[in-house]
Amino acid sequence: MLSSTVIRYLLTIYRLSPDNRPIPSVFISRQLNVTRSSVAKTLSQLTEENLVEKAHYGKARLSPLGRRLALQYQREQQTFHRLFVQLGLSPQSAEQEAMTVVSALSPEGKQALVALLPHPMPLASGN
Known part of the structure; x- marks a missing residue:
């Protein structure tokens, strides 16, 4: 079972980018009301777990696995x-x-x- 933090990030990224375009981490930070450094740390963890793909300039999007889980x-x-x-x-x-x-x-x-x-x-x- 994924942690509540991971689930919240997956859902937030999914909602902010339903077409799965890379979104700036600052959008995630604002939506979850957490610091940008906290977002960066969690996005790195999610990238290692193959749930998120990080793009240039701090942008991120869901991986195929992350997207399937977020949809669920x-x-x-x-x-x-x-x-x-x-x-x-x-x-x-x-x-x-x-x-x-x-x-x-x-x-x-x-x-x-x-x-x-x-x-x-x-x-x-x-x-």
Whole structure:
């Protein structure tokens, strides 16, 4: 299982660049509200793990593996977002809570949470 930090970075990069063009690390820094040095360190780690490809001038994009994982987590996030909206949370709160669930719970934990629903909805990722 990937760490919550890695999942958050994958989702953030995916959202900032749905066409997978290289994006400046400063965009990632602003979106995640972390320092540029923290982004640089994490991007180096993600590059070593073959999840991100670093381009010139501090730009990065998802590798094919990173993109597949980001898409999976994006679908899970959408599933939980819909759930939290149905439970009465605002769209903004639902998005934050869904991100927390996706990045913090194991696949088994996410499945268990979905199973508690009166009308269970499958996780979009198929987990």
